[in-house]
Amino acid sequence: MEITKKILICGSGIAGPTCAYWLHKYGYSTVIVERAKALRDGGQNVDIKGAGQHVIEMMALSEQIEAKNTQECGQKYLDAAGKVIAVLPKGALGTLTNEFEILRGDFAQVLFESTKDHCEYRFGRFVTALEEKEDGISVTFDNGETEDFELVICAEGMNSSTRDMVMAAHTSFRYLGAYMAFFKIPRREEDDRWAYSVNGVGGTFITLRPGNEEETTVLITFLRRDHAITGDTPTMRKALLRRALEGRGSIADRINADLDTVDDFYFGPMSQVRASAWSKGRFVLLGDAAFCPTPFTGKGTALALVAAYVLAGEISRNADHSQAFAAYERLVRPYVEAAQKQLTPRRIRMMHPKSGAGIGLTHLAQRLVASQAVQRQFRPSAEKRAREVADDFVFVDYA
Numbered sequence: 173m174e175i176t177k178k179i180l181i182c183g184s185g186i187a188g189p190t191c192a193y194w195l196h197k198y199g200y201s202t203v204i205v206e207r208a209k210a211l212r213d214g215g216q217n218v219d220i221k222g223a224g225q226h227v228i229e230m231m232a233l234s235e236q237i238e239a240k241n242t243q244e245c246g247q248k249y250l251d252a253a254g255k256v257i258a259v260l261p262k263g264a265l266g267t268l269t270n271e272f273e274i275l276r277g278d279f280a281q282v283l284f285e286s287t288k289d290h291c292e293y294r295f296g297r298f299v300t301a302l303e304e305k306e307d308g309i310s311v312t313f314d315n316g317e318t319e320d321f322e323l324v325i326c327a328e329g330m331n332s333s334t335r336d337m338v339m340a341a342h343t344s345f346r347y348l349g350a351y352m353a354f355f356k357i358p359r360r361e362e363d364d365r366w367a368y369s370v371n372g373v374g375g376t377f378i379t380l381r382p383g384n385e386e387e388t389t390v391l392i393t394f395l396r397r398d399h400a401i402t403g404d405t406p407t408m409r410k411a412l413l414r415r416a417l418e419g420r421g422s423i424a425d426r427i428n429a430d431l432d433t434v435d436d437f438y439f440g441p442m443s444q445v446r447a448s449a450w451s452k453g454r455f456v457l458l459g460d461a462a463f464c465p466t467p468f469t470g471k472g473t474a475l476a477l478v479a480a481y482v483l484a485g486e487i488s489r490n491a492d493h494s495q496a497f498a499a500y501e502r503l504v505r506p507y508v509e510a511a512q513k514q515l516t517p518r519r520i521r522m523m524h525p526k527s528g529a530g531i532g533l534t535h536l537a538q539r540l541v542a543s544q545a546v547q548r549q550f551r552p553s554a555e556k557r558a559r560e561v562a563d564d565f566v567f568v569d570y571a
């Protein structure tokens with residue numbers, strides 16, 4: 173087999189191309205197979221925070237990312253009638269808005285542009301079988317072709333099918349007790365560069381955020397005990413979402429009115445991926461496929477960036493792939509688990525008050541956090557924020 177330094181990466185989301193970028197630096201050739209027919213440019217505002225910022229700085233991508241910044245000014249909490257009850261500008265304690273705010277699709281595009289000249293992308297392709305051999309791994313694709321690689325990196329996101337072929341027994345999902353939907357609606361004149369969040373009765377939480385010139389992004393989460401829907405179809409999902417929006421105030425009414433025109437519609441249970449092991453033989457998991465923390469942590473993208481950097485670095489400095497994978501997991505797992513632990517079903521319930529009284533208390537807490545007294549006392553200084561970024565993860569220099 174002539175496969176030394178030839179690596180297959182499954183999934184051209186965030187983690188896959190980042191890993192390809194670093195592997196190329198260390199002299200590897202990479203092939204990325206992506207199930208979708210073209211680069212998936214969907215998705216909403218993602219934060220690149222903490223150590224993730226350091227990875228994009230090392231990749232010299234800060235400028236390209238800054239050029240696509242959604243320019244979100246901060247977050248405002250509203251009541252059901254649309255009245256502002258709390259204002260948390262960018263940089264404030266408790267705000268949603270971070271330094272690097274970018275639409276996920278724009279970020280995926282930046283990563284694609286920075287890797288496409290030295291990584292072979294194959295769109296509309298996926299793995300149907302894998303066979304591990306003594307010196308490599310033989311992979312069969314959906315077109316029937318078979319090819320040999322030294323290693324396979326699976327970065328297919330939360331619902332990875334290749335992971336399930338190889339490591340189903342090692343993977344479980346932790347349902348957090350809520351469903352989430354994200355999609356885009358047409359931008360209106362009144363939409364400015366602020367994020368707007370509103371709690372609705374019954375445990376519905378809605379956030380609108382600035383997208384591009386034509387669109388506003390929507391994230392809706394709502395409590396639901398069951399994590400499966402009987403007869404799950406796109407029509408049923410929208411019907412379920414409509415029910416969660418009914419009588420939840422003016423923003424919910426606006427979304428409901430636009431819902432029929434939405435095609436790129438994500439809807440599913442808010443679940444974390446927990447894998448008891450991240451590799452088996454020459455096969456290794458990366459990004460959401462290994463450790464999806466859910467969008468509510470705001471850390472999925474940062475974790476994917478850090479993990480991709482470490483995995484590529486450990487592959488490059490260990491002649492034995494099992495040692496490389498063990499070092500990768502040892503370095504990244506504690507970082508990932510700390511992010512996952514931030515969210516528990518209890519915390520999710522607290523963020524989604526159901527009764528009018530519960531919402532009243534939540535409004536009080538939102539006002540308190542936004543108050544000058546609290547902000548003056550606890551708002552992190554620019555130096556403290558920089559220190560937090562530096563302390564978030566201790567990087568090994570693989571160069």
Ligand SMILES: Cc1cc2nc3c(=O)[nH]c(=O)nc-3n(C[C@H](O)[C@H](O)[C@H](O)COP(=O)(O)OP(=O)(O)OC[C@H]3O[C@@H](n4cnc5c(N)ncnc54)[C@H](O)[C@@H]3O)c2cc1C
Binds near residue numbers: 182208216297467472
């Ligand atoms: C379309 C889309 C929209 C998203 N929107 C948001 C958002 O709004 N907010 C948020 O916080 N997070 C969002 N995410 C998740 C976010 O991108 C991840 O949490 C994080 O960035 C980690 O990235 P990842 O590369 O591990 O996974 P992902 O970004 O999910 O990328 C996985 C890639 O693998 C591909 N893939 C799946 N199965 C196969 C297969 N069998 N073979 C080959 N390729 C396969 C997928 O099409 C996708 O391109 C979105 C993901 C996608 C795919």
